[in-house]
Amino acid sequence: MLKIKNLSKSYSKGTKKAVDNISFTARKGEIYGFLGPNGAGKTTTIKMIVGLLKQDEGSISISGKDTVRESLETKLLTSYVPDNPQVYEKLKGIEYLNFMADVYNVGKNERKERISKYLSTFELEDAVNDLISSYSHGMKQKIVLTGALISDPDLFVLDEPMVGLDPKSSFNLKEIMREMCDNGKTVFFSTHVLEVAEKICDKIAIINKGKIIAEGTMAELKQKAGKEESLERIFLEVTEK
Numbered sequence: 001m002l003k004i005k006n007l008s009k010s011y012s013k014g015t016k017k018a019v020d021n022i023s024f025t026a027r028k029g030e031i032y033g034f035l036g037p038n039g040a041g042k043t044t045t046i047k048m049i050v051g052l053l054k055q056d057e058g059s060i061s062i063s064g065k066d067t068v069r070e071s072l073e074t075k076l077l078t079s080y081v082p083d084n085p086q087v088y089e090k091l092k093g094i095e096y097l098n099f100m101a102d103v104y105n106v107g108k109n110e111r112k113e114r115i116s117k118y119l120s121t122f123e124l125e126d127a128v129n130d131l132i133s134s135y136s137h138g139m140k141q142k143i144v145l146t147g148a149l150i151s152d153p154d155l156f157v158l159d160e161p162m163v164g165l166d167p168k169s170s171f172n173l174k175e176i177m178r179e180m181c182d183n184g185k186t187v188f189f190s191t192h193v194l195e196v197a198e199k200i201c202d203k204i205a206i207i208n209k210g211k212i213i214a215e216g217t218m219a220e221l222k223q224k225a226g227k228e229e230s231l232e233r234i235f236l237e238v239t240e241k
């Protein structure tokens with residue numbers, strides 16, 4: 001579970017408020033979509049969740065542990081796939097995966113099983129012994145996804161995960177996200193693809209200018225909008241104000 005309380009973050013010595021007092025909870029078993037226009041504060045929030053940025057105010061807890069006070073513990077429970085995956089180009093795919101498994105203390109049997117499962121899902125078996133520098137952009141994304149899944153995290157955080165993936169990989173990733181939630185995990189991801197969010201998310205939050213302006217299930221968002229509307233229309237209406 002991911003619990004965010006009164007979270008704020010400013011840049012440029014406090015003059016630019018990127019995230020402004022936001023609160024929400026993504027529960028176990030939920031796919032939680034984080035939407036918002038460019039510059040709304042999505043990546044800043046995500047970077048605070050995964051410990052790459054420290055908040056100015058507020059708290060974040062993952063499976064009941066505070067990300068500042070119990071930083072290492074929460075990192076071990078979390079996997080993160082950034083919007084522009086940077087991979088160690090000088091490693092072979094398999095070396096990178098074993099490195100990730102080592103970082104997360106994944107045992108021999110589990111790592112073997114998970115590596116084989118996700119390499120097959122993402123059709124990377126033939127490339128796994130090649131240097132990552134020879135991979136296409138999409139293959140790099142898929143090796144990063146595989147590396148992120150090796151630890152079977154309680155919280156799976158993805159920033160714009162569908163961009164650059166081919167239709168089959170994108171479909172497979174959505175299936176994996178659902179499977180993780182069925183196993184009691186939490187998936188939190190940002191996206192601009194509203195059709196995907198509408199289809200797969202159990203809950204959605206819309207952020208605009210650093211503030212959460214709508215939050216809930218698709219049914220709740222529709223109810224608040226007062227009519228039967230698509231997520232796209234609701235998004236356009238609430239972010240226009």
Ligand SMILES: Nc1ncnc2c1ncn2[C@@H]1O[C@H](COP(=O)(O)OP(=O)(O)OP(=O)(O)O)[C@@H](O)[C@H]1O
Pocket residue numbers: 011012016017018036037038039040041042043044045
């Ligand atoms: N390192 C930084 N220094 C100063 N301002 C920043 C920095 N990073 C982000 N910002 C500002 O903070 C605000 C939120 O940016 P953020 O990257 O979190 O938005 P986003 O919702 O992820 O946008 P996008 O959809 O375009 O990726 C923007 O106004 C941005 O200009």
